[in-house]
Amino acid sequence: MIQDPTDEYILTITAHCGLAGKELLEVGCGTGRITRDLARHASRVVAVDPDEAALAKARAADPADNVTFFPMPDGILNFPPASFDVVIYTLSLHHVPLAHMDENLCIAASLLREGGVIVVVEPGDGGSFTEIKERFGAGSGDERPGREAAIGAMNRLDGWTVGETVLFRVQFLFADEDDFIAAKLPGFAGKPEAYRHEVREFIARYRVPEGVVLDAGRRLNVLRRG
Template sequence: MFQDPTDEYIRTITAHCDLAGKEVLEVGCGTGRITRDLARHARRVVAVDPDETALAKARSAVPAPNVQFLPMPDGVLHFPPASFDVVIHTLSLHHVPLDRMNESLRAAAGLVRDGGVIVVVEPGDGGSFTEAKERFGAGSGDERPGREAAIRAMHGLDGWTVGETVLFRVRFLFADEDDFIATKLPGFGEKPEAFQQEVREFLARHRTAEGVVLDAGRRLNVLRRG
């Protein structure tokens, strides 16, 4: 799988947040797909994630000297106050347990220097990849409850203003149907035959000369003090 082959994430982030010369904390870096691009613009990137396996892949994929990958095993951001110019949640806020989401966002706000911002990138509506997640439980499955909670948390952050919602789309390129199944549907072979057939028919509709191409809606908000 190749996520975001046209670099829509970094294009959208940099259009609404100046990263040049900034110290950036990326919360929920995963395997480093967006970290790689952040490092090309920012002076320094500290990227954290609770998944040690994902972090190992990220360190291998992004050997940039201005990037530091750190584990976040308990989901808490352990940094001194006002350590960063920008804190970016890259598709991670909606994964925080609902009863800790407000606390997590307040902790992130405490790490931002005066004049700095919080950038929140979250799943949006629409797109064939989103449909596959909601219909078949692909990847992290139906993210609507977490997504709605993340929006409430942003608007409930005392002392911060949520900027306009920027909508954009990203593509996901899979070599073929089996690539999608292997990466996004573990246990597929144990599912009922009717389910397997439905999935393959869905993927066949999105087969191109490049492979299976799916897309997903995304939203970005920039939060500022005041």
């Protein structure tokens, strides 16, 4: 699988938040797909994630000298105040437990220097990849409840203003149907035959000469003090 082959994430982020010369904290870096792009623009990137296996892949894939990866097993952003110029949640805020979402954003705000911003990238609406997640439970499944909770938490962050919502689309390129199933549908072989047939029929609609191309809506907000 190739995530975001046209680099829509970094193009959108840099269009709405300057990163040059900035020290940046990435919350929820996963396997480092977006981290690698951020590192080409920022002076320093500290990337955290609760998934140790994902962090191992991120470290192996990103040899950049200006990136440091840290585990975040308890979900707490444990850094000194005013350590960063930008905190960016890369498709991660909606995964924070609802009971801790507001607190997590408050801590993120405390880590920023004067003039610092919080960038939140979240799932949006629409797209074939979004549909297959919602219909068949692929990947992380239906993310709408978590996304709505994240939007509420952003709007409740005291003393901060949520900027315009920027909508964009990203693509996912899979070698074929089996590549998608292996990456996003563990346990597929044990599902009922009707389910397996329906999934394969859905994926086949998006077959192109390069493989299978699915897309998903995304949204970006920049939060600023005031």
